[in-house]
Amino acid sequence: xxxxxxxxxxxxxxxxxxxxxxxxxxxxxxxxxxxxxxxxxxxxxxxxxxxxxxxxxxxxxxxxxxxxxxxxxxxxxxxxxxxxxxxxxxxxxxxxxxxxxxxxxxxxxxxxxxxxxxxxxxxxxxxxxxxxxxxxxxxxxxxxxxxxxxxxxxxxxxxxxxxxxxxxxxxxxxxxxxxxxxxxxxxxxxxxxxxxxxxxxxxxxxxxxxxxxxxxxxxxxxxxxxxx
Numbered sequence: 001x002x003x004x005x006x007x008x009x010x011x012x013x014x015x016x017x018x019x020x021x022x023x024x025x026x027x028x029x030x031x032x033x034x035x036x037x038x039x040x041x042x043x044x045x046x047x048x049x050x051x052x053x054x055x056x057x058x059x060x061x062x063x064x065x066x067x068x069x070x071x072x073x074x075x076x077x078x079x080x081x082x083x084x085x086x087x088x089x090x091x092x093x094x095x096x097x098x099x100x101x102x103x104x105x106x107x108x109x110x111x112x113x114x115x116x117x118x119x120x121x122x123x124x125x126x127x128x129x130x131x132x133x134x135x136x137x138x139x140x141x142x143x144x145x146x147x148x149x150x151x152x153x154x155x156x157x158x159x160x161x162x163x164x165x166x167x168x169x170x171x172x173x174x175x176x177x178x179x180x181x182x183x184x185x186x187x188x189x190x191x192x193x194x195x196x197x198x199x200x201x202x203x204x205x206x207x208x209x210x211x212x213x214x215x216x217x218x219x220x221x222x223x224x225x226x227x228x
Contacts, residue, residue, distance in 0.1 A: 026057045030110035
């Protein structure tokens with residue numbers, strides 16, 4: 001058990017050292033490949049070379065991580081006893097986990113940088129066009145920032161126009177609401193006017209009947225007095 005354990009542990013340590021150095025080189029190549037992509041001309045082959053080296057290192061490190069994982073599994077399958085052995089095995093697993101996280105982080109950072117460079121080239125800031133020839137990366141980023149600021153100003157102008165339109169529509173709505181209120185008040189007043197007219201007509205008819213009755217009574221009294 002001791003000889004096999006020692007052999008596997010020695011292999012694990014050696015592989016961990018190799019992976020550590022590969023990750024350092026992997027990170028440098030990733031940064032260099034993205035930088036050369038943004039600054040090299042279309043005819044320069046250095047970006048392609050950098051990408052090729054990056055992919056090769058990525059594949060190599062992935063294989064080394066798988067190999068280290070297999071060694072750790074073999075170490076865990078060996079019958080052992082004691083807290084020290086378990087601690088060593090746990091330490092190797094933690095180192096493997098840390099290397100995997102670092103590997104994924106470098107890949108993610110490289111992908112982010114490459115996507116940013118693609119956006120710069122797509123907007124004309126990452127190529128050697130006449131408008132950007134002779135510009136440094138700092139100048140290109142400043143120009144990109146100026147474009148973003150201009151876009152932000154246009155958006156703010158559109159928002160201001162939209163707010164003014166909203167205020168105008170709100171004012172029109174208030175005017176229409178007041179007009180509707182007035183029309184409603186007038187419509188409510190019409191029944192009162194109609195009722196008042198009806199009352200006046202009824203009173204006129206009643207007064208006419210009273211006057212007619214008085215005249216009739218007076219006429220009858222005069223006739224009776226005349227023929228008496």
